[in-house]
Amino acid sequence: MEKMQILLVEDNPGDIFLTREALEESKIPCAIDVVEDGESAISYLKNAELQQNLPDLVFLDINLPRKNGFEVLKYIKQAKETCKVPVVMLSTSSSPKDIAKCYERHANCYITKPTDVEKYQQTIGTIEKFWFQIATLPSSKD
Amino acid sequence: MQELSLLHIEDNAGDILLTREALEEICPDVKFHTAANGIEGIDFLKNCLVHQHSLPQIILLDINLPKMSGFDVLYWVKSHPQIKNTPVIILSTSSNPKDIQKAYDLHANAFIIKPLEIIEFQNTIESFIQFWVRTVQLPGKKQKPNES
Numbered sequence: 001m002e003k004m005q006i007l008l009v010e011d012n013p014g015d016i017f018l019t020r021e022a023l024e025e026s027k028i029p030c031a032i033d034v035v036e037d038g039e040s041a042i043s044y045l046k047n048a049e050l051q052q053n054l055p056d057l058v059f060l061d062i063n064l065p066r067k068n069g070f071e072v073l074k075y076i077k078q079a080k081e082t083c084k085v086p087v088v089m090l091s092t093s094s095s096p097k098d099i100a101k102c103y104e105r106h107a108n109c110y111i112t113k114p115t116d117v118e119k120y121q122q123t124i125g126t127i128e129k130f131w132f133q134i135a136t137l138p139s140s141k142d
Numbered sequence: 143m144q145e146l147s148l149l150h151i152e153d154n155a156g157d158i159l160l161t162r163e164a165l166e167e168i169c170p171d172v173k174f175h176t177a178a179n180g181i182e183g184i185d186f187l188k189n190c191l192v193h194q195h196s197l198p199q200i201i202l203l204d205i206n207l208p209k210m211s212g213f214d215v216l217y218w219v220k221s222h223p224q225i226k227n228t229p230v231i232i233l234s235t236s237s238n239p240k241d242i243q244k245a246y247d248l249h250a251n252a253f254i255i256k257p258l259e260i261i262e263f264q265n266t267i268e269s270f271i272q273f274w275v276r277t278v279q280l281p282g283k284k285q286k287p288n289e290s
Binding site: 094100104110126135136138 | 266277279
């Protein structure tokens with residue numbers, strides 16, 4: 001089975017560790033690339049686009065150094081090649097303004113990070129199950 | 143679990159029944175609205191705005207619909223300033239990559255291929271609920287406790 005390519009845009013080392021661990025336990029094999037700030041995320045995507053190797057799914061935090069998650073989301077959803085890539089917003093914020101702002105910019109879904117470790121891992125498992133087993137991704141070759 | 147209000151735009155009566163049954167089993171308080179074609183779906187949404195009723199929190203949308211295709215409905219929803227934030231999940235028998243790409247291009251929030259087998263269909267709806275109702279923060283809702 002071909003590995004699912006995930007781009008995780010996250011600056012918190014604890015969240016990176018937990019997300020990586022939960023995804024590595026998944027039934028679906030994943031390759032996870034991590035970038036820790038918004039500008040690096042945009043550079044990564046520009047490079048991936050040139051190499052025609054865009055990620056299947058992006059996990060995107062909001063509060064990031066250099067460029068924030070809103071700016072990265074705007075870039076992804078406005079660029080012709082990257083606009084199809086599903087973006088899962090994963091943030092500690094549960095502010096209705098932040099949630100609305102992400103949906104306005106065409107985030108595919110918004111998830112508030114649970115503070116409890118076990119729930120955090122369950123949440124990553126639920127995301128993985130929906131996007132890799134239930135939904136069909138735009139990168140699907142079927 | 144929070145109360146769920148959903149609009150299902152679908153012309154196949156069997157699929158509506160299966161979706162409704164699976165949803166009601168998991169979310170007994172679901173407000174399940176149906177529209178049998180694209181124009182009815184859009185009229186329903188326009189009426190919500192005119193009569194100041196709450197918009198559905200999620201739209202489940204088929205592609206092959208009479209009168210107006212699911213793509214046209216999707217384009218209309220995602221271009222409407224008051225409705226565009228509502229998540230639209232495509233639920234279609236099509237597995238044609240062109241349809242899948244087009245749906246994501248038009249800002250569908252997700253694309254699900256309808257399983258043909260009943261048990262699998264029910265499991266899909268259950269996973270849809272687990273994700274979109276129990277995990278995701280929908281727009282226009284108050285803070286959700288971190289349920290699992």
